[in-house]
Amino acid sequence: MRPRALSRIGIVGAGQLGRMMALAAYPLGIRSTFLDRSADAPGGRVAPILVGDLEDPKRLAALAATSDVITFDWENIAAKALAPLGNSALIRPSAAALSVSQDRLLEKALFARLKIPVAPHAAVDSQRGLERAIRRLGSPGVLKTRRLGYDGKGQIVIRSPRQAGDAWLQLGGPGLIYERFQRFSREISIVGARSAAGRTVFYPLCANTHVDGVLRCTVAPYRNDRLERAARTCLAKVMSHLNYCGVLTIEFFVVDGRLIANEMAPRVHNSGHWTIEGCVTSQFENHVRAICNLPLGSTRALGFAAMINFLGNMPPRDPLLRVDGLAYHDYDKSPRPGRKLGHCTIIAARATDRSRGMADALKWIEWT
Ligand code: AMP
Secondary structure (H helix, E strand, O other), X not given: XXXXXXXXXXXXXXXXXXXXXXXXXXXXXOEXXXXXXXXXXXXXHOOOEEEOOOOOHHHHHHHHHOOOEEEEOOOXXXXXXXXXXXXXXXXXXXXXXXXXXXXXXXXXXXXXXXXXXXXXXXXXXXXXHHHHHHXXXXXXXXXXXXXXXXXXXXXXXXXXXXXXXXXXHHHOOOOEEEEEOOOOOEEEEEEEEEOOOOOEEEOOOEEEEEEOOEEEEEEEOOOOHHHXXXXXXXXXXXXXXXXXXXEEEEEEEEEOOXXXXXXXEOOOOHHHXXXXXXXXXXXXXXXXXXXXXXXXOOOOEOOEEEXXXXXXXXXXXXXXXXXXXXXXXXXXXXXXXXXXXXXXXXXXXXXXXXXXXXXXXXXXXXXX
C-alpha cells in the first residue's frame, strides 16, 4: 500500500534553504511552519515562524504538533533534541543521518567504510596531536573543527609545520581534524533525492568554484560521464546505507581524475540552487516530495545553467534582470561581509550563451 501523502511540514531553521523549500511546497498544496531564533529570518516572508531556540524541547514539540513531518534548513540539531518528537511527527532525514553529517570525522569514517575515497586525515585533540598529524600526513594540510564548520569557517590552511602552534591557538581545543591538502583540478558536487520507499533520482553534476571556503559559482550540467557515474555510485551507497529520505549532497575534489569525497550535506544544497530554473523538478521540490511520500520528479536539465551567489551585498537588480535568461533571488537578509544574501541563475540553450550571460551578470556583482 502507498504511504499516506503528508501535507504539513515543519522546517527547523528559516534561512534561505527553508524558504526555498516552503516556496516549492506551496504549489503542491503543502503548508510549512518554521522554527527559528529570529522572527525576521528569510522564511518568515513565506510561512509562519515559531520563534525559539532550534533545540528547545518545548518549541520543537510545538513544531511537531503542527506538522506531519519535520525537516531541516540547518542540520546541526543534536539527535537527543529530536528523539522525543518521534511519536508526533516523522523526522526526515533521520536523526542518525544528521548525526553523521555533523562530525567530519564520523562522516569520513562512513565514506571510508563504504569504500568512498577521502583525503588522508587524523583526529586532533591537542597541540602535540597536531604536530604528530603534520609529521605523519605532511604539509600543506587543512586543520578544521570537526563540528559546526561551514563556508570555510573553523578551518586554517597549514603550509608548514612551524604554523602548528599558531593554528592551534586560533582553532584551539579538542575536536579538530587535520587533512592533507588536496591539489584538485576541480570541485564538483552531486545532489540526489531518495524517497522513503527507496527510489532515488540524481541531478546532473555541478562544477563549483569556492573562494576562501565559500561557494561563489556553480556551473551545471558538468558533463563528464565517468565522474558522474562515480559520484552517483557514492551518493547511492550513502543514501542506501542511511536508509535516507530527502535530498542529500556530496561535495568532491577531483584529484588526478579521481573523486575524493570532502563532505556531505543532509539537505538541499547551495550548489543545487540552479535546479529551480534549470531542471524539470528543483532540488527543493524533490526534497518536499520525498519527505511527504509523493512521487519524485524528473531531474532532467532544461539547458546550460550557471548560479552565482551574492555575498556581502546585493547587486543592482535592474541591470541583472536585463541579462538574457537570468533569474534573480533576494533572500531578504541584512548585508554583512561574506554573508549569502541571494543568488542569480542564468539558463541558456547553448553553453556559449551561458558563458556570455555569466560574464554580463558578473559585471554587476561584487563579492564583499
Ligand atoms: P569545507 O568546509 O570542508 O567544505 O571546505 C570549504 C572549501 O575549502 C572546499 O570547498 C575547498 O575549496 C577548501 N578545502 C577544504 N578542505 C580542503 C583540502 N583538504 N584540500 C584542499 N582544499 C580544501
